[in-house]
Amino acid sequence: MDGLYEQFRIALHQVWQRRWLAMAVAWCVAFAGWVAIALLPNSYEAKAKLFVAFDNMVPTAAAASQNPQNDIMRLKQTLTSNENLTRVVRRTDLNKLVTSDAALGGVVAGLRQRIAVVAQPDSLFEITATSSFAGLSNAENARTSAAIVQQLVELVTSGQLAGDPQRTQQSLTFLDEELRRREQQLQEAEQRRMEFEQRYMGMLPGTGTVADRMAAARTELAQLEQTIVAARSAVNAMRGQLAATPATVPIPGAENAYAGTASGQLAGLEVQLSQYLGRGFTEQHPDVISLRSQIARLGPQAAQERSRGSAAGNGIPNPSHVSLRAMMSEREAQLAAAESRRAQLQADLAQLGQRDSAQPGAAAEQARLTRDYDVLRQQYDRLLADREQLRLRSDMQTQASAMVVRVVEAPRAPSGPTSPNRPLFLTIVLVLAIGAGIAAAFLKGQLQTTFPTANRLASVTGLPVLGAVGEVVGRAERTRRRQRLVWLVGSGGALAASYAALMAAEMLQRGPVA
Template identity: 55%
Template sequence: MDGLYEQLRIALHQVWRRRWLALGAAWGLCLVGWLVVALIPNSYESKARVFVQLQSILPTQVGITAADRQNDITRIKQTLTSTDNLEKVVRRTELNNLVATKRDLAVQVDALRKVIKVTAQQDNLFEISATSSISGFSNGQNAKLAAGIVQNLLDLFVEANLSGDRDEATESLTFLDEQLQRREQDLQAAEQRRVEFEQKYLGVLPGEGSIGSRMAAARAELSGIEQQLMQAQSSLVALRSQLGSTPPTLPGIAGADNGSVSSQLTLLQAQLAQAAARGWTDAHPDVVALKAQIARLRPLAAREGPSGAAGMPNPAYSSLRGMVAEREAQVQASSVRKAQLDADLAELSSKQATEPGVAAQQAQLNRDYEVLKRQYDKLLEDREQVRLRSDVQSKTAAVKFKVIDPPSAPRIPTSPDRPILLTAILFAALAAGVGLAFVWGQLQTTFPTQGRLEAITGLPVLGSISEVVTDAVKARRRQHLLWLGGGGGALAASYALLMAVEFWQRSTVA
């Protein structure tokens, strides 16, 4: 412990003897360090926080999923620091004063991109920060510039969501309208070609579709008509046989007009009126049969005269006659339709034989029409979907922005931290001065104590002579001590002055 104390005393003595060297080194290092710190421009940082609210009711109903809305947020975040947006920020702030050419604008944009940060703090919370440290600007200008950059970024953040979506939707709708108009014209032309083809080849055949399917349908209808015709003819033969063996009248009271032709005509007209009341059309088989009977009985009623025939008409005979007329009408209608179908099938078969490419032409026309129809329907659906999405995004604000913290007005520079740096330089300079004095003392070949001299030489030290200090030397030493104190005090005063200037500059930043 005594040895350690002795070494400490020796070190302090060496430093004290070289105190001027320590003070000079401290002054030199402080001046250099403080000058470097003074040349570093202050950096002022402004921050703002934005909350992005995703609407989850109506957008989902029209197909705008949460992933789509999150992609919108990511897109806005990525394009916020695009060159176009940063050029707008430069033009709207005091950075525009530094721009004289396009090259200057590009330099400012690159520098601005490095000092802007967009950080996602949470799922829907973003922090926008910007730093300003322009060497040619004052502290107040840099602080104002940082806040202005963040404010313009917020404005662009909102504009990118509103106008960007509207412009994109407008362009999409314009494109879809143009495509729809062109597809509509192509579809009308294809439909016209289809109609002309059907009028030329397929207008007389039943059903829809290709030639083969229509011919198959016509043959199926023809087969059914032939069966109906056979049944009607068989029934007609049986009814005519029964009608031939049935007497038209029955013995009755002379002069009674119940079985006259006029009364039958009246009865048939009443039945025709009932059929019309039921909603039967003129094409109904019963209506056709009644009209045929009425047309046949009218000449007989005219020849019968007002008195009527004698005897009572046979109801069975009248019923059989009506049924015969009905079957005759059915046979006639079926025969006409059968003949028409036979003629149409024969005509189309002959056309197929003479023009073998008809089926291929129809298939090509149908294919073209179906392709155009699907494209048109898809484009129409897409246009309505885009229009609805545009209305939802622009009118209901599927993504809303809310500024939680407006851009802060910085009063204290974020860097450099001058009070800490000034203090650190002061203590580092003092430590460096003391260290330099100590090292310099170690390099000199002097012996501060008798024990050190005896330990190094290995010879016994017989004695030592104390320094004799005269009054003149004492006065001179006091003078030097005052100078040393003045130098140290000046160093401390310089440090205090720099600190005062720093805090005064901070107070001037509004």
């Protein structure tokens, strides 16, 4: 603790020994800072708060396109348009700064940077304008800030926001022209697609590209192959059943007469053969071979009996035989149709393969045509939707919607500049100046090799210090030092008085604006 106290005394002694350097640095820093603050232009800000309500008279789904937030955003953009800002400049003191069209554009651009429109909850939004134009006095800047906000409020409340109907009509005209151009391109692309499909794709099933249709044809061909194999198996099996089924059955009461005929014997042998085959006998079985030989021998005799009509009197047509015959005819017809379709698909695929070999870029051309058509179609649909939405919103705004605007807080001329905060800046500069003077004196003391205390000398040299001789000051020296102290106090007082004078001048400067 003693060491810290001694270090503080040493630092204070170093600063005091160089007090005139500290005072000079403080005056230089304060003067430079205060001059810089004096050169800063005053900025005056005025604001107004508005309540905006949109009374929509069409509570349907069509009114959903009219979003209040979108309308507020539209008000923001329209409020700061060139035409509206030009009107504001002409009706305020800013017109004094306009000497030419180029100067008008510069004033309008600067005014746009100084206007802020902020949306707030509950359908409120705040209009703020800042005026700090170099060609106007402080009082004129204060009046101009309030006048700018007042003009903007009048534009909103009177419903004279310029540019919105014109921009809406221009947008509709542009969209109509784009739709006509895209419609013509879409028709040309569709015509090219139709011509290509007529050349290459009319012969194949399915939809899509050439590759898709060829794949569909191959799939259908594979299914037909399976269908043909199954149909052939069914027809062969049905032929065997038909051969084992007698064409007629005996008439009740005439069994004995029918049994003695060749047709009756043949029918019995065929039934017996069917039984053997059903039991698993093969064609090499002796009983099957014997029955086959007997059937072959009795076949011509049974045919002669049927031709003479001998069997007609001894039997009637077998219903099972007739049903099997009809089913077999149907299966044979299905088989023939499947084989015909297979042959047609094979011929079409072969023909398309020849065309593809002759024109290898057909698939790429078809893909390009489809891609171009899809892109044009998407663009056309999007433009059409945008046009209808814009037209519907315009109709809602002009016919079925009313905007209610009320001024919640009217603009007022500011009583003082919003920025810069000169009293705060003047105080900060004074504190920095005093700190800079003390720091300069302390740094100079650190650079010079002095020994303010005996302990400091002993710690630096490493030698014992036997004693210290105090300074003897005479009467003349004390008088001179007292006079210099008065000068130092006067210099510090002058610095404080300058600060007080600047603060008073700042307060007086704000008075005429209010």
